[in-house]
Amino acid sequence: MSEAVSGLKLGQIVPEFELETYDPVKDDFGKFRLQDQIAGKRWTALFFYPADFTFV
Amino acid sequence: MGCDIITVSADTKFVHLAWKKSEKELAGVRYPMASDPTGRIGRMFGVYDENTGLNLRGTFIINPEGKLLNSEVNFYNLGRNIDEMMRKFKANIYMTRKANEACPSKWKDDGDKTLVNPGAKMVGKVHEALNS
Numbered sequence: 001m002s003e004a005v006s007g008l009k010l011g012q013i014v015p016e017f018e019l020e021t022y023d024p025v026k027d028d029f030g031k032f033r034l035q036d037q038i039a040g041k042r043w044t045a046l047f048f049y050p051a052d053f054t055f056v
Numbered sequence: 057m058g059c060d061i062i063t064v065s066a067d068t069k070f071v072h073l074a075w076k077k078s079e080k081e082l083a084g085v086r087y088p089m090a091s092d093p094t095g096r097i098g099r100m101f102g103v104y105d106e107n108t109g110l111n112l113r114g115t116f117i118i119n120p121e122g123k124l125l126n127s128e129v130n131f132y133n134l135g136r137n138i139d140e141m142m143r144k145f146k147a148n149i150y151m152t153r154k155a156n157e158a159c160p161s162k163w164k165d166d167g168d169k170t171l172v173n174p175g176a177k178m179v180g181k182v183h184e185a186l187n188s
Contacts, residue, residue: 007100007101007103007127008101008127009124010124010126010127011123011124012123012124013121013122014123014124015100017096019062019097020069021072022073022088022089023088023089024076024087024089029073034122037060037120038120038121040120042058043058043059043117043145043149045061045116045117045118045141046062046115046116046118047061047064047115047141048065048112048113049064049065049111050113050132051110052065052072052074053071053079
């Protein structure tokens with residue numbers, strides 16, 4: 001069961017989340033955690049895009 | 057500047073690895089490429105397309121306190137302008153330092169004209185404020 005969520009609102013605190021990553025600098029897999037960004041006092045830009053191996 | 061870019065698509069981390077290694081256009085990429093195959097985070101930000109299983113082109117800027125300050129979403133066929141994303145990053149960071157200033161539409165970087173203490177005295181006098 002899930003609510004229909006249309007998206008977060010500006011000014012809202014983003015709920016903590018975690019995503020698996022490929023890190024090109026380490027050339028290895030890793031994890032992104034929003035809580036690590038906040039702990040490190042860092043700004044974050046999340047850049048969503050449709051799919052790898054496509055064009056634009 | 058203390059800011060991190062993370063890209064997100066529904067592809068797995070294995071596909072990100074393969075794409076990064078094969079596509080020369082990505083040679084300069086240093087940021088983590090995140091994987092959201094179930095669409096959980098895409099749905100949270102409102103960019104996950106249930107019909108295609110893909111994410112729209114959404115960029116979201118989150119400040120160090122975890123607050124969402126900016127969102128831009130384009131449909132599939134319109135790429136985003138990276139200069140504009142950097143402008144928004146810089147503007148948000150600048151305004152964190154200078155809480156009494158606003159960055160008007162022509163603002164591009166630290167040193168450009170801002171609106172200082174926008175308030176009752178500036179109402180109807182923005183032209184003068186920008187050109188003083």
